[in-house]
Amino acid sequence: MSSSYLDTFAGKRALITGGLGFIGSNLAYRLVELGARVTIVDSLIPAYGGNLANIRGLEDRLRVNIADVRDPHSMKYLVCDQDFLFNLAGQVSHTDSMQDPHTDLEINCRAQLSILEACRHNNSGIKIVFASTRQIYGVPDYLPVDERHLVHPTDVNGINKTAGEWYHIVYNNVYGVRAASLRLTNTYGPRMRVRDARQTFLGQWLRLVVEGAELLVYGDGRQVRDLNYVDDVVDAMLRTGADDAANGQVYNLGGDEPISLLDLAGLLVEIAGRGSFRLVPWPPERRVIDIGDYWGDYRKIRAKLGWQPAVSLREGLGRTIAYYERTRDDYW
Numbered sequence: 253m254s255s256s257y258l259d260t261f262a263g264k265r266a267l268i269t270g271g272l273g274f275i276g277s278n279l280a281y282r283l284v285e286l287g288a289r290v291t292i293v294d295s296l297i298p299a300y301g302g303n304l305a306n307i308r309g310l311e312d313r314l315r316v317n318i319a320d321v322r323d324p325h326s327m328k329y330l331v332c333d334q335d336f337l338f339n340l341a342g343q344v345s346h347t348d349s350m351q352d353p354h355t356d357l358e359i360n361c362r363a364q365l366s367i368l369e370a371c372r373h374n375n376s377g378i379k380i381v382f383a384s385t386r387q388i389y390g391v392p393d394y395l396p397v398d399e400r401h402l403v404h405p406t407d408v409n410g411i412n413k414t415a416g417e418w419y420h421i422v423y424n425n426v427y428g429v430r431a432a433s434l435r436l437t438n439t440y441g442p443r444m445r446v447r448d449a450r451q452t453f454l455g456q457w458l459r460l461v462v463e464g465a466e467l468l469v470y471g472d473g474r475q476v477r478d479l480n481y482v483d484d485v486v487d488a489m490l491r492t493g494a495d496d497a498a499n500g501q502v503y504n505l506g507g508d509e510p511i512s513l514l515d516l517a518g519l520l521v522e523i524a525g526r527g528s529f530r531l532v533p534w535p536p537e538r539r540v541i542d543i544g545d546y547w548g549d550y551r552k553i554r555a556k557l558g559w560q561p562a563v564s565l566r567e568g569l570g571r572t573i574a575y576y577e578r579t580r581d582d583y584w
């Protein structure tokens with residue numbers, strides 16, 4: 253696929269659930285740039301990643317509807333007449349999903365079914381891209397993890413995201429409501445929640461390094477992860493939305509530079525030119541749901557949709573640190 257997939261969105265209507273959050277707002281910028289008519293739906297629940305500062309400068313160029321995806325009446329109305337649904341709203345904290353499993357169930361599982369029912373009955377021609385997660389694989393049986401790897405999540409969030417994903421695939425296969433799912437790995441970049449480690453450890457590390465403070469690395473810091481810069485994830489979403497070859501498919505995303513968390517902490521400190529890091533014992537509530545080493549095999553989406561990451565880790569982290577140096581008042 254050449255860059256013609258980007259032309260698909262001009263003049264089209266696109267609904268982004270979770271659009272005031274990290275990935276959703278970056279996607280909103282890109283879609284507006286491409287000429288799409290964007291509507292955001294977001295509940296702005298304070299503990300989650302939604303932030304009105306994330307759409308600064310875009311306010312007059314899109315519509316924002318503060319609503320909860322758990323409300324089937326709102327969703328029924330909101331999906332009407334949309335060409336695309338980028339379905340990103342979610343409870344994203346793994347530890348919260350263990351402390352309050354029912355809220356995770358309501359948002360990541362039950363609400364997904366309501367959204368799909370709303371589409372089936374009110375707009376069956378819509379195309380849906382769902383944001384799933386590599387967390388559903390649990391502790392990897394082998395590396396890198398491809399889409400044939402068994403799904404055996406280590407936490408409640410992983411279970412509900414699995415169900416949310418498969419409702420989409422079933423609605424594609426049974427009712428012809430076109431849908432595809434992307435299994436995202438650790439995504440980072442401007443507009444992510446950095447207030448605490450709720451979204452990912454990396455958010456908190458970014459904040460600490462900008463402050464010149466100390467990053468805490470759990471255990472021996474040897475756990476390996478792959479990362480994607482948010483612009484690359486947005487590009488994967490656009491390719492998936494534009495191409496009907498993706499319908500009914502699940503695709504891994506993945507990074508080209510798997511890195512240990514200890515090395516990642518060191519790289520952040522080096523790029524920022526300040527801060528420090530230290531190894532500390534695992535907090536027990538995190539240890540029990542940790543997935544160990546992970547990196548993803550993204551050859552399927554590369555072969556089918558031509559996606560691969562374009563932004564190196566060093567470049568992406570540098571851009572991200574620079575962003576928070578400019579905007580810390582909006583995020584701290």
Ligand SMILES: NC(=O)c1ccc[n+]([C@@H]2O[C@H](COP(=O)([O-])OP(=O)(O)OC[C@H]3O[C@@H](n4cnc5c(N)ncnc54)[C@H](O)[C@@H]3O)[C@@H](O)[C@H]2O)c1
Nearest residue numbers: 270273274275294295301302320321341342383385436439
């Ligand atoms: N960031 C990552 O590393 C990562 C990795 C894997 C998967 N994902 C998935 O990508 C999606 C977006 O994640 P993100 O990192 O942008 O998180 P985020 O928390 O920044 O964004 C999620 C948004 O959804 C909104 N939301 C939550 N519950 C809602 C509800 N009930 N109704 C309406 N809006 C609601 C939040 O207010 C927030 O703005 C999520 O579904 C997440 O599971 C993210």
